Amino acid sequence: MSYAIETLDLTRTFKKGKKKNNSNSKKPELIMALDKVNLTINPGELFGVLGPNGAGKTTLIKILSTLLLPTSGIGLVDGIDVAKYPEKVRKKINMVSGGEHSGYGILTVRENLWMFSQLYGMQTKVALQRIDELMKLLGMQEYARLKISKLSTGMRQKMNIIRGFVCDPQILFLDEPTLGLDVQISREVRKLIKSWVKEKKEKTVLLTTHYMAEADELCDRVAIIDNGKVLACDSPSNLKTSLKQDAVFHIEVNLMLDNLDRFKVVPGVKKFAYEHKPHTGRTDLKFILENDSYISAVTGEISNNGSEILSLSKAEPTLEDVFVSLCGKGLEDENRA
Amino acid sequence: MKTELRTNLKAIFGRAYVRLVGAHREPSWLASEALLPLLSTASFVYVYKALKAPEEYTGFVILGGAMTAYWINVLWSMAAQFYWEKEMGNLELYLVAPISRMAILLGMATGGFYLASTRAVFVFVVGSLIFKVNFVVISLGKLALIFFLTQVALYGLGMIFSSLFMLFGREAWHTTNLFQEPIYLLSGFFFPVKSLGFTIGLLASFIPLTLGLDGMRQLAFKGGKESGLLNVNLEIIALVILSIFFLIAAHYALKYMENMGKKEGRLTLRWQ
Numbered sequence: 001m002s003y004a005i006e007t008l009d010l011t012r013t014f015k016k017g018k019k020k021n022n023s024n025s026k027k028p029e030l031i032m033a034l035d036k037v038n039l040t041i042n043p044g045e046l047f048g049v050l051g052p053n054g055a056g057k058t059t060l061i062k063i064l065s066t067l068l069l070p071t072s073g074i075g076l077v078d079g080i081d082v083a084k085y086p087e088k089v090r091k092k093i094n095m096v097s098g099g100e101h102s103g104y105g106i107l108t109v110r111e112n113l114w115m116f117s118q119l120y121g122m123q124t125k126v127a128l129q130r131i132d133e134l135m136k137l138l139g140m141q142e143y144a145r146l147k148i149s150k151l152s153t154g155m156r157q158k159m160n161i162i163r164g165f166v167c168d169p170q171i172l173f174l175d176e177p178t179l180g181l182d183v184q185i186s187r188e189v190r191k192l193i194k195s196w197v198k199e200k201k202e203k204t205v206l207l208t209t210h211y212m213a214e215a216d217e218l219c220d221r222v223a224i225i226d227n228g229k230v231l232a233c234d235s236p237s238n239l240k241t242s243l244k245q246d247a248v249f250h251i252e253v254n255l256m257l258d259n260l261d262r263f264k265v266v267p268g269v270k271k272f273a274y275e276h277k278p279h280t281g282r283t284d285l286k287f288i289l290e291n292d293s294y295i296s297a298v299t300g301e302i303s304n305n306g307s308e309i310l311s312l313s314k315a316e317p318t319l320e321d322v323f324v325s326l327c328g329k330g331l332e333d334e335n336r337a
Numbered sequence: 338m339k340t341e342l343r344t345n346l347k348a349i350f351g352r353a354y355v356r357l358v359g360a361h362r363e364p365s366w367l368a369s370e371a372l373l374p375l376l377s378t379a380s381f382v383y384v385y386k387a388l389k390a391p392e393e394y395t396g397f398v399i400l401g402g403a404m405t406a407y408w409i410n411v412l413w414s415m416a417a418q419f420y421w422e423k424e425m426g427n428l429e430l431y432l433v434a435p436i437s438r439m440a441i442l443l444g445m446a447t448g449g450f451y452l453a454s455t456r457a458v459f460v461f462v463v464g465s466l467i468f469k470v471n472f473v474v475i476s477l478g479k480l481a482l483i484f485f486l487t488q489v490a491l492y493g494l495g496m497i498f499s500s501l502f503m504l505f506g507r508e509a510w511h512t513t514n515l516f517q518e519p520i521y522l523l524s525g526f527f528f529p530v531k532s533l534g535f536t537i538g539l540l541a542s543f544i545p546l547t548l549g550l551d552g553m554r555q556l557a558f559k560g561g562k563e564s565g566l567l568n569v570n571l572e573i574i575a576l577v578i579l580s581i582f583f584l585i586a587a588h589y590a591l592k593y594m595e596n597m598g599k600k601e602g603r604l605t606l607r608w609q
Contacts, residue, residue, distance in 0.1 A: 068602055101425060103427070119434035121343055
């Protein structure tokens with residue numbers, strides 16, 4: 001079977017700089033952005049890559065969209081090697097990144113979108129018709145004749161999303177497409193992505209995100225990636241099912257706890273993550289326990305610390321819990337760092 | 338093949354559109370881009386007048402002043418444009434698209450040529466009228482051919498520069514700065530390049546504007562031939578060679594730099 005996207009031991013390193021601890025060594029320190037990544041994505045699939053900032057998501061997209069060469073390994077798009085035949089790959093793809101500021105301020109939204117459609121050889125009439133349709137879908141008709149320099153961040157990102165869909169690519173790369181957008185606009189963008197893949201069975205989307213809800217809602221399958229390594233790859237429901245035998249607890253406490261590492265050694269704790277909320281002075285704790293009986297040991301440890309439990313709930317596993325169980329940290333922890 | 342050509346032509350027009358429309362939406366640029374350069378050109382005319390230089394020198398200066406528009410355009414609006422495109426986030430969109438990098442540059446060149454020509458025509462026409470320049474055109478056909486070849490070779494050279502900007506950041510910016518003024522001197526924008534001596538003039542001929550200006554002066558002004566560096570026909574041949582050389586070199590330079598950028602991960606790295 002021919003995959004829409006396939007990676008075989010895909011590896012990418014970046015030079016960090018000269019080592020400081022050894023002045024004689026001229027060997028630059030290497031950062032492993034992707035470490036032997038093996039993925040297969042089927043045609044028509046909406047595939048998510050979930051991971052914290054710096055996990056290697058953007059590097060993966062940059063390699064597959066021919067902007068970066070792998071250090072080793074192979075990346076195939078529709079069976080074509082991205083490193084050897086980038087020109088052939090480019091005919092099948094388009095890419096949209098979150099927080100993009102592309103386009104020209106002197107042109108209107110419609111003109112900018114038309115300009116980018118010309119890079120794909122679209123007939124003007126077809127392009128404009130498609131632009132108008134997509135703008136209507138995302139509620140942007142009234143902005144069509146506005147210069148993009150006057151658009152808000154959200155509207156600008158909507159325009160970027162439209163740019164990705166206008167040329168109707170076979171494979172679309174979306175790198176954090178809803179980054180920094182408000183709830184309403186994110187919802188509209190997700191709806192468009194979903195309907196596009198649903199309507200056009202042969203189209204494939206590779207989406208990177210660090211929003212678990214987004215991956216959960218949109219993706220047929222999700223690869224969880226951290227430090228350049230794929231830790232798990234399955235459908236969101238299967239990933240969550242893998243945690244069913246464990247007990248997932250969410251606890252909110254009234255203090256900004258310190259020395260949180262002690263929770264890792266509490267009996268029965270398999271994985272643990274936390275999130276400080278400085279604006280409320282509270283801390284959210286997430287525990288994956290071997291079974292329910294160990295919760296008393298955890299609450300006892302919290303009480304010993306002089307902290308008060310504000311809420312405690314046993315939760316259905318989420319993708320974040322899956323991430324915590326695989327990495328021993330939350331996505332938010334990593335993003336804060 | 339046919340589809341690829343059509344896609345590239347559409348890309349050229351699409352990219353040129355940005356500049357063509359921009360020129361009409363912000364006409365204020367005419368004041369700074371056309372009127373002010375006329376003043377600096379005029380100052381050279383007055384220097385020659387004060388020194389009682391031969392009459393044709395006024396024409397030489399006006400022509401040189403007009404042609405500076407193309408040099409500035411190639412340096413700042415074409416070569417350096419990849420730097421801005423990278424900072425704006427457009428470069429990666431161009432690189433992901435199924436088009437030749439030269440199509441993008443040609444689009445920039447076409448749009449830029451329109452802007453530069455507006456400035457050049459303004460300086461040339463208004464300068465000629467104010468200072469009553471006397472033209473004695475020997476061959477209009479050759480004059481047009483030299484102008485055309487100069488532009489092709491010049492924009493080819495600009496494409497080579499732009500390959501540097503695809504990869505580098507500020508350092509290429511300084512290089513551009515470094516190129517601007519010395520070329521005014523070496524190419525003889527405001528005097529016949531022969532004045533620098535034959536050897537230096539010949540070396541400077543690697544810059545297409547040197548031969549272009551020299552040839553046009555020989556063909557458009559009385560006394561131009563006497564101050565010419567080389568025979569006009571020879572200059573036409575040299576410009577043809579330079580045009581072909583620069584365009585081919587640009588093709589490979591762009592490919593090489595893009596590949597290097599992809600290897601080093603610097604192609605889309607901003608704020609270098």
